[in-house]
Amino acid sequence: MRRALLLALLCALACAGTAAAFTPTDPLAPKQWYLQDDHAFDIWPVPPTFAATVKVAVVDSGIDASLPDFAGRIADARSFVGGSPTVDTDGHGTFVAGIIAANMDTQGIVGIAYSAQLLIAKVVKPNGEIPLDAETAAIRWAADSGARVINLSLAGQRDPVHLDRDTYSQEEADAVAYANAKGALVVAAVGNSDDESGQPWPYASYPAALPHVLGVSALTHTGNVPDYSNRDGVYNDISAPGSAIFSTFPSSITAMRPTCLDQGFSDCGDDEYRNAEGTSFAAPQVSAAAAVLFGLVPTLTNSQVESLLEHSADDVNAGTGCPRCALLRDALSGWGRLDIAAAVAALAQPLPAADAFETNDNAGTQAHALWGATQRVRATLDYYDDPVDVYRIVLRKGQQLKATVAAAWPGASVQLELWRPGTKEVDRPATVRKLRAAQSAVPGGVQHVRFVAPKLGTYYVEVRASAPGFGAYTLQLKKS
Secondary structure, rough: HHHHHHHHHHHHHHHHHOOOOOOOOOHHHHHHHHHHHOOOOOOOOOOOOOOOOOEEEEEEEEOOOOOOOOOOOEEEEEOOOOOOOOOOOOOOHOOOOOOOOHOOOOOOOOOOOOOOEEEEEEOOOOOOOOOOHHHHHHHHHHHHHHEEEEEOOOOEOOOOHHHOOOOOOOOHHHHHHHHHHOOOOEEOOOOOOOOOOOOOOOOOOOOOOOEEEEEEEEOOOOOOOOEEEEEOOOOOOOEOOEEOOOOOOOHHHHOOOOOOOOOOEHOOOOHHHHHHEHHHHHHHHHHHHHHHHHHHOOOOOHHHEEEEEEEEOOOOOOOHOOOOOOOOOOOOOOEEEEOOHHHHHHHHHHOOOOOOOOOOOHHHHHEEEOOOOOEEEEEEEEOOOEEEEEEEEEEOOOOOEEEEEEEEEEEEEEEEEEEEEOOOOOOOHHHHHHHHEEOOOOOOOOOEEEEOOOOOOEEEEEEEEEOOEEEEEEEEEEEO
């Protein structure tokens, strides 16, 4: 019965795309031009009823909880830098939260995921600093508190050429992996370049440049990618409006302009927010879209939602206003512009394959353990989002392993490798090449490895996407 009701809901949603969309009655919604570009409400003739309430974590500068647009929207709040999480002296967190979950009513603005519940994690100190330990603790708290989506509109510079300027943090990577393993979709801004680092900057920032993070870049009202929006051929996954964005803003700040009519909103804020721009404000639109999908089909996994959003996006190219954007996926706009209506309609189609083994991205404890003489597992790879899966197995001295991987997507190209006991990383640094025990010959859709163990130990089977593509694969292991 539950399955039949779900299919009926999805069919209704798909068919509703031909009907006139409902228009929110919030009086300031017309200032939210991005709602139209995101097709936020286009698929519904009337406001939808969601199957579940979704928690969305906003890891930011806190929130002004006194604003009417947040009445009943805050599930929990915690500060990791002192002070109250429901007082926002910066404004950034309040701005982001409004885009996601401002109430749909007869006042103020409307959030894209207006029925979501917010988990507010304050990580910004009064001087604007974001301590690493505060950020990582907030991510873990959000995951433990049941967040299905974690929005990180914050960024640390990535520079693989000048490593002294690169801000990679293993602690941040571990916190993101923890959240993913708990089922949360982590959404992050790819970052804004500045005049000092050079515009446009060719690398997505951290944490967007971490595995299993949905990296979001910005678009202008005309469909172009602004120079401030970081580029990246791998970690820039999707784009959304990021210039001239309008949202909620702390009343304590807007009160400094008492003659301004829209108290509690960004057009009464300071210069930085009155015409706000940045990938920080594109990311929460994607987070809200993810919350909508989770709300409609609560059984979706984080990787399924990520795939639905990416592969329903509208391509950004010269014909849509971005002369430097190539057709299909590109470094400027990722898979393209967020299209919420298309993502919702995709729920009525066969869903992306789920992967029960994530986050198995490396050797050691991250690898998923497979036991027994024979194993057959089905999982997924994505060249951009999840290029590597690792499984750990135990082989006795003299035991033979036959491994076969078959990838199911058109033009698939994968590599199959086996690593010896003691392997800690499988990302092919020169220092561990001596630990590779076997490797399939030439990347392709079907790969084989045979190996006789010289000693008892824990070995690692790696499946890697060696060319752009995504989809399901089957791995078969036989010990004899």
